[in-house]
Amino acid sequence: MGTVESYDTGAGRRYRVRYRTPDRKQTDKRGFRTKREAELYLATVEVSKATGEYIDPARSRTTIGELGPNWLAAKRTRLKPSSYKALEDAWRVYVAPGWGATTVPAVTYSDARAWVSQLSAGAAKTDRRDHIRSRGQGARPKSATVVIRAHGVLASVLDIAVRDRRISHNPARGIDNLPRKERKPHQYLTHAEIQxxxxxxxxxxxxxxxxxxxxxxxxELTALRVRDVDALRRRLAVTESAVRVGAEIHVGSPKTHELRSVPYPEFLELPIAKLCEGKPRDALLFGGGLDYLQRPRASGKSRSWFVRALDDAGLERMTVHDLRHTAASLAISSGANVKAVQRMLGHASAAMTLDVHADLFDDDLDTVSASLNAARAASIAKA
Known part of the structure; x- marks a missing residue:
């Protein structure tokens, strides 16, 4: 057990608590105004030691700014460059400026919740505390994706603090005012529109x-090489993905790290063969064979070739990525099962395919209703 001792100061009598940490080091905490306060603190320390929840005050002085870089460094070894860049930007632009100088025990649920609200609304800070005011990020509201990612970075850094026994719990978890991501309706093209x-x-x-x-x-398209084309089986081996991160192209495995073989329709045999003509096996399929094609912009002052093509074809604005939804739509309407569509798209699971493209199965609800009605009628007729 620890001890409580009194000592005199210019402001009057104060009390000091002396105790040993779980690793048997002597330490103390002073400044208590009453003996009762000191005894309650000592009792709390002893209970936390007995339950394994003791927090070393010296370790809890660490700031968010000190923990963040180590957390990011660990993420860098596991994430693809594009995913890491998004987290690094969230840390650099939002979390570090707002929380970098804050010690981990000073983070409260209310402060974290207010920060999320202010990011979402883009409102200037009006909190009475200076360290909260400094977290303002301008008057422009941030998108739901940006806010959720920034909050995720802060919460993840605090998770490390909990595991390191710097704080007993994570005050940034369980926040109830995170914005909702609104999924925009998918655009599906018909065969004639694709043409x-x-x-x-x-x-x-x-x-x-x-x-x-x-x-x-x-x-995946722009990383295809001549060697990836299996003309006999009409298959494309998807083994790499070329993603632009900032000004650089990073080439790595596909998004889910799963290599896959994707079939292409017979009418594309000749066009693909023409792309391969005169190129060595290691040459890129699209373009001159050496440089990766740049993704065309879907908006902006200067119209990209893709935007011009959309306008010339009389189609609504969309992105090249939206053509994935068209591929799913055409495959499902042609009778392909969900598992086959999942493998074609490179989704991590069939559940993800169903979730992303749930709207394609709306018509199935009518079939379910009609089937139930027919089953009921047949059952009653037999009775």
Whole structure:
């Protein structure tokens, strides 16, 4: 057990608590105004030691700014460059400026909740505490994705503090005011619309067809090499993905790290063969064979070839990535089962395919209702 001792100061008598930490080191805490306060603190310390929840005050002086870089460094070894860049940006732009100088025990649920609200609303800080005011990020509201990611970074750093026994719990977890992501409606093209878009795309026609009929991501399409084409089986081996992060192209495994073989329709045999003509096996399928194609912009002052093609084809604005949804739609409408569509798209699971493209199965609800009605009628007729 520890001890409580009194001592005199210029402001009057104060009390000091002396105790040993779980590793048997002597330490103390002073400044208690009454003996009762000191005894209650000592009792709390002894209970926390007995339950394994003791927090060393010296270790809890660590700031968010000190823990964050180590957390990011660990993430860098596991994440793809594009995913890491998003987390690093959230840390650098939002979390470090707002919380970097704050010690981990000073973070409260209310402060974290207010920070999330202010990011969402883009409102200037009006809190009475200076360290809270400094967390303002301008008057422009941030998107739900940005806010959720920034909160996730703060909460994850505090998770490390909990595991290190710097704090007993994570005050940033369980916040109830995180914004909701609103999923925009998918755009699905018909066969005729794909034909018009491909024709309007000129030299990029084969790329459009492959995106719309295989569902490959842009990075997977532009990373295809001649050696990945199996003309006899009409298959494409998806083994790499080229993703632009900042000004650099990073080439790595596909998004889910799963290598896969994707079929392409027979009508694309000749166009793909023409892309392979005169190129060595290691050459890129699209473009000159050496440089990766840049993703066309879907908006902006200067119209990209893709935007011009959409306009010429009389189609609404969309992105190249939206053609993945068209591929899923066409595959499902042609009778492909969900597991096959999952493998084609490179989703981590069939459940993800169903979740992302649930709207494609709305018509099945009518079939369920009609089937139930027919089953009931047949049962009653037999009775």
């Amino acid at each position: 018009r878009l491909a024709t309007a795309s000129g030299t990029h026609a084969t790329l459009i067809y492959l995106a719309a009929y295989t569902g490959l991501r842009w990075g």
